[in-house]
Amino acid sequence: MGGQQWNPYVRDCPTRQLLDRIGDRWTVLVIGALGDGPRRFSEIAHRVDGVSQKMLTQTLRALERDGLVTRTAYPEVPPRVEYELTELGTTLREPLKALEDWATAHMGGVLDSRRRADQPADAGSSR
Amino acid sequence: MGGQQWNPYVRDCPTRQLLDRIGDRWTVLVIGALGDGPRRFSEIAHRVDGVSQKMLTQTLRALERDGLVTRTAYPEVPPRVEYELTELGTTLREPLKALEDWATAHMGGVLDSRRRADQPADAGSSR
DNA sequence: CTGAATCCGTATCGATACTG
DNA sequence: CAGTATCGATACGGATTCAG
Numbered sequence: 001m002g003g004q005q006w007n008p009y010v011r012d013c014p015t016r017q018l019l020d021r022i023g024d025r026w027t028v029l030v031i032g033a034l035g036d037g038p039r040r041f042s043e044i045a046h047r048v049d050g051v052s053q054k055m056l057t058q059t060l061r062a063l064e065r066d067g068l069v070t071r072t073a074y075p076e077v078p079p080r081v082e083y084e085l086t087e088l089g090t091t092l093r094e095p096l097k098a099l100e101d102w103a104t105a106h107m108g109g110v111l112d113s114r115r116r117a118d119q120p121a122d123a124g125s126s127r
Numbered sequence: 128m129g130g131q132q133w134n135p136y137v138r139d140c141p142t143r144q145l146l147d148r149i150g151d152r153w154t155v156l157v158i159g160a161l162g163d164g165p166r167r168f169s170e171i172a173h174r175v176d177g178v179s180q181k182m183l184t185q186t187l188r189a190l191e192r193d194g195l196v197t198r199t200a201y202p203e204v205p206p207r208v209e210y211e212l213t214e215l216g217t218t219l220r221e222p223l224k225a226l227e228d229w230a231t232a233h234m235g236g237v238l239d240s241r242r243r244a245d246q247p248a249d250a251g252s253s254r
Numbered sequence: 255c256t257g258a259a260t261c262c263g264t265a266t267c268g269a270t271a272c273t274g
Numbered sequence: 275c276a277g278t279a280t281c282g283a284t285a286c287g288g289a290t291t292c293a294g
Contacts, residue, residue, distance in 0.1 A: 015159075017237075029146075054288075066237045077255090088233060092233070094229075095225035098225045099223075099225075100145075101222070104142070109194065110195070113192070168277080180277075181267080182267065184276080184277060185267095205276080
């Protein structure tokens with residue numbers, strides 16, 4: 001199996017499905033936060049700055065559903081729940097890392113370009 | 128100047144900025160469609176299945192603003208406009224390709240897991 | 255601590271009609 | 275052909291409240 005050559009233009013190719021899946025605000029960040037081992041709910045919440053409790057829960061549920069993360073609840077009081085990347089989830093970290101590296105290297109240039117484009121007038125006057 | 132170590136958890140790290148930028152439905156696909164050379168507006172529209180005129184325009188404008196794509200209008204009748212990845216835009220293709228490859232290899236498994244998780248009842252009966 | 259449920263503003267996007 | 279403008283649905287996500 002496999003070997004089917006998808007071009008990423010067609011509606012339900014894997015690329016689109018992946019984009020639909022990780023193209024929200026938090027999924028990629030949560031996967032990143034789980035990159036170095038299992039983490040508790042509150043640890044993830046603390047690491048992923050700005051995520052609300054609702055969105056974190058929702059994101060983790062979706063990741064679990066898709067087999068990218070496992071959820072382990074310990075029957076204690078107070079409750080402790082740990083999330084961990086599955087093997088599959090771990091394999092996703094590499095391409096994500098490539099993206100992070102690109103961002104670190106090049107986003108500055110992107111923002112510069114954006115700022116330049118946002119100069120309303122010609123702005124050549126100052127040089 | 129380089130060397131600053133961002134962790135992808137903090138609010139305005141490059142990773143988040145990139146995600147905010149490419150985390151929409153079309154940007155990644157449009158970059159993909161421009162991967163093998165300059166393309167006309169209508170060519171891109173045809174390649175990126177399902178994109179509306181509005182969203183394609185909007186996406187291309189944003190890419191241009193960010194220095195990832197150049198726009199060249201030829202003063203002809205009828206008009207011809209070509210879009211092409213800049214050098215910077217081209218560098219983004221590599222990590223994006225890594226993501227596409229992951230999708231091709233693993234999205235099937237993800238969808239399987241999702242389908243399994245969506246079985247309402249225990250469904251263990253069939254084994 | 256973990257998480258479900260609700261309310262609600264807003265950003266996103268698709269469809270459609272119109273223009274040079 | 276390559277856009278622009280407008281409208282409306284709805285999905286996304288933040289704040290808050292309640293519960294085991």
